[in-house]
Amino acid sequence: MEVFLDQFLNPAVLAKYTPLILKGAGVTVLLSVLIVLAGIALGTALACLRAYRIAALSLPIVIYADIFRALPPLVLILLAYFGLPNVGVLLSSFTVLFLILTLVLAAFAEEIVWAGITATPKGQWEAARSTGLTFTWTLGHVVLPQALRMVIPPLTNRAIAITKMTALGMVIGVPDILGQATTAQSFSANASPLTLAAVAYVILFLPFVIASRWLEARFAPPGA
C-alpha cells in the first residue's frame, strides 16, 4: 500500500508538478476549443456543399470524409509531423495536432450533419421553396437549423471523443496535459504526475460528458 501511494500519490511530486500540469491543462483546453469550433464549422460547411448535389463537389467530400474516418488519428499525426518537413512544410507540433484533429472531427461532423440534412423532411424544402426562398436560403435558414438540432447528441459525443485525442499530442511533444505529465514522470521517476493528469482530464471533461447526457435527453427524437 505504501509503495502504491508513493508511486501514484507522492505528495512532494504532486506539489512540485501541479503548476506544470495546470499549464498543460491550458494547452489542452485551448486546443480542444479550437478543434471543436473549427472541426464542426468545417464539417457543417462541407455537409452544406454536399447538399447541392454537384458530383464534382460531393465526390471529393465523401472520399475525404471516408479516409479521415478510416485512418487512426495517430497515423495521420505522425505522418504530418514527420512527413511534412521533408517536403518543406515546417509546422509546430501544436499546429499539426490542431490541423489533424480538426480534419478528423470535420470528417465525422460532415457525415453527422449530412445525415441530419437528409433526415429533414422533404416538405420543409418544398414549403420554403414554394414561397420563393432560394436553395441556399432554404438550406441555411430552414433545413440546417433543424438538421443541427437533430444531430446535437452524436455531434457532442464525437466532439468529446476528439478532444480527448489531444492526448495523442504527447508523441510529437505537444506540451498539453499528458505531454507535461509524461515529461514530469520521466524526470521524477514517479507516476504521480500521471495521476495528476488523469485528475485534470476528469475535471476538464466530466462536465462535458454530463452535459452531453443532458443534451441527449433534451434533443432526443420523440418516442426514441
Added chain:
Amino acid sequence: MASVAASGGAADAAALSVRALHKSFGADEVLKGIDLDVRRGEMVFVLGPSGSGKSTMLRCCNRLEEPDSGEVLVEGDRLTGPGVNLNRMRQRIGMVFQSFNLYPHLSALGNVTLALRRVQGMAKAEAEAAGIEALNRVGLSDRARHYPSQLSGGQQQRVAIARALALKPSVMLFDEPTSALDPELVGDVLDVMRDVAGQGMTMLVVSHEMKFARDAADRVIFMDGGVIVEQGPPEQVFGAPTEARTRAFLSRFHG
C-alpha cells in the same frame, strides 16, 4: 386566350393558366395533357381517385415538380420556359400542403415572416406587422409567438395558410389541406378557406371535402388517369355528372 397570355401580365388574363401539361415519372405518364384556366377570384375544386395526378398537377403549377412539356402562366406571365425568375414567380403562387410543413424551429410569426424578410426584403418591423395581419386573417394573431408543436393541427394549417397569404399571391394552391386533420378540426380550416375565397383570392383546391366543394366552389374538376374528365359548376358535376367515371367516383363518396 393564348395570345393574350403570351403578351404577359394582361389585365384580362386568367389568374392561372395551364396549357397542354404533360408529366411522366419514368414510363408512367401521370399527366396526359392538362388544360385549365382559373379566373381571378375563382375557387376551383379538383376531385379524382388516388393516383389520378391531382397533386402532380398542382405541384407543376409552382414547379415543385418540373413539367415535361406544356406551360403554366400566372396572370399571363410565364412560369415555365427559359429565362423565368422562378423564385420571383413563386411569390405569386401560395401553396398549402396536406402535412402543413411549418418550420418547427420558428414561431408562428417566424413562419409567416421568413419569406417576407428574406424574399421580399422587408425590414423586421414591417414584416412582423404584415405577419400579424396575415395571422389575423386566419384568426391566430394571438398565437403569433407559439411554436408549431404548441398548436393543434388545425391551427398549424391555418398558420400555413397565413404564411402563403402574407406574400399576397395571385393564386393559392391547396393540396388536401384538411386530410391530415382530426375531423373536429377540419371545420376551422374550411372556414378560413371560405373567408379567404370571400376576400377575392383565386384558389385551386385538391380536396375530398365534397360538402364544402358543393357550397363553396365556383367550379369542380374531375380528374382521372392524368386527364380532366369533366368539369362544371358543382351542382352540375355533383348533381348530374355526364361521364360514367365521374358517376362511379362520386357514388363511392355517396356524394
